Amino acid sequence: MTKVRSPLFYVGDKYKLMPQLNKLFPKNINTFYDVFAGGGSSTLYTPAKQYELNDLDEHIISLHKYLSKELQDYSHFVDHELGLIDHYGLSHSAENVLPDNIDEIKKKYKKTYFAKANKDAYIKLRDDYNDDQSRMDLFYLLLVYGFNHMTRFNGSGNFNLPVGNVDWNKNVEDALNNYSFFVKTSKFKFSSMDFEKFVESQDFQTDDFVYFDPPYLISLSEYNKMWNEDTDLRLFNLLDELNKRHVKWGMSNVISHKGNVNTPLMEWGKSYNVYPIKSNYISKFDNTIKKDTKEIYVTNV
Numbered sequence: 319m320t321k322v323r324s325p326l327f328y329v330g331d332k333y334k335l336m337p338q339l340n341k342l343f344p345k346n347i348n349t350f351y352d353v354f355a356g357g358g359s360s361t362l363y364t365p366a367k368q369y370e371l372n373d374l375d376e377h378i379i380s381l382h383k384y385l386s387k388e389l390q391d392y393s394h395f396v397d398h399e400l401g402l403i404d405h406y407g408l409s410h411s412a413e414n415v416l417p418d419n420i421d422e423i424k425k426k427y428k429k430t431y432f433a434k435a436n437k438d439a440y441i442k443l444r445d446d447y448n449d450d451q452s453r454m455d456l457f458y459l460l461l462v463y464g465f466n467h468m469t470r471f472n473g474s475g476n477f478n479l480p481v482g483n484v485d486w487n488k489n490v491e492d493a494l495n496n497y498s499f500f501v502k503t504s505k506f507k508f509s510s511m512d513f514e515k516f517v518e519s520q521d522f523q524t525d526d527f528v529y530f531d532p533p534y535l536i537s538l539s540e541y542n543k544m545w546n547e548d549t550d551l552r553l554f555n556l557l558d559e560l561n562k563r564h565v566k567w568g569m570s571n572v573i574s575h576k577g578n579v580n581t582p583l584m585e586w587g588k589s590y591n592v593y594p595i596k597s598n599y600i601s602k603f604d605n606t607i608k609k610d611t612k613e614i615y616v617t618n619v
């Protein structure tokens with residue numbers, strides 16, 4: 319299977335690591351539970367009879383719900399988004415639609431020319447979305463053109479990320495096409511709950527597999543703000559409970575990062591199978607590759 323990214327281009331998504339992880343997942347999965355689904359890359363890569371995706375972030379789940387409906391007809395959705403791109407005057411390199419003065423902008427801003435070229439159009443798009451947040455078509459475009467493909471809202475509920483340095487390119491269309499294939503050929507459900515409530519509300523069957531990719535206590539990320547030592551412990555206790563009930567699970571995590579070690583995780587993990595995972599994290603701040611992060615996969619399988 320090739321590595322195909324989710325069209326949500328989620329920060330910290332698992333798509334590069336899925337070939338390693340998939341080898342460690344059980345074969346013949348009935349329902350695959352993606353408890354911290356984020357962009358859904360783990361789901362997209364894992365063969366199973368059906369899928370349950372959950373994430374506490376309601377915005378991400380609403381985007382999944384929207385895309386899974388719209389991408390029943392890929393061409394219709396892409397044409398609609400391209401119409402909006404045209405309306406706002408955003409660049410889209412998938413069809414080589416670039417501003418007339420792009421050469422001049424490229425010379426002046428060697429690394430940030432898309433951000434410079436799209437800034438004004440992006441602000442207009444963002445204002446329109448903030449005026450009517452039911453416009454999921456605008457929300458998806460904001461995710462494509464926004465800084466690091468992230469979603470972020472201020473205290474008053476307004477989307478407030480600045481423009482990013484990417485546009486609607488071939489990777490976006492490939493990812494949408496792949497997601498479209500998935501939603502047309504698979505059985506899936508979405509929910510947005512705290513992980514513990516979600517797990518407790520399920521009736522696991524033999525051959526189901528529950529995958530956990532929580533925020534990592536000791537690494538930096540926007541969604542790590544929602545995580546602390548107590549949530550880590552709550553998760554370990556839940557995994558112990560599932561183990562007692564013979565429910566199969568696996569969890570990704572980070573054991574050490576920039577000299578910090580997650581000691582409770584290391585101690586707790588000794589009761590299970592722990593595998594090192596080779597990862598190359600890109601810093602969200604400066605695009606450099608971080609080699610000082612040790613990622614692991616813990617499983618009771």
Ligand SMILES: C[S@@+](CC[C@H](N)C(=O)[O-])C[C@H]1O[C@@H](n2cnc3c(N)ncnc32)[C@H](O)[C@@H]1O
Pocket residue numbers: 328330331332333353354355356357358359360372373374375511512513514531532533534541544545
């Ligand atoms: C490491 S990311 C998951 C990335 C995902 N595997 C992917 O490939 O895109 C962790 C996710 O946990 C979610 N999250 C944080 N706290 C949570 C909680 N208490 N319950 C459920 N999800 C939570 C965050 O919104 C974030 O999307």
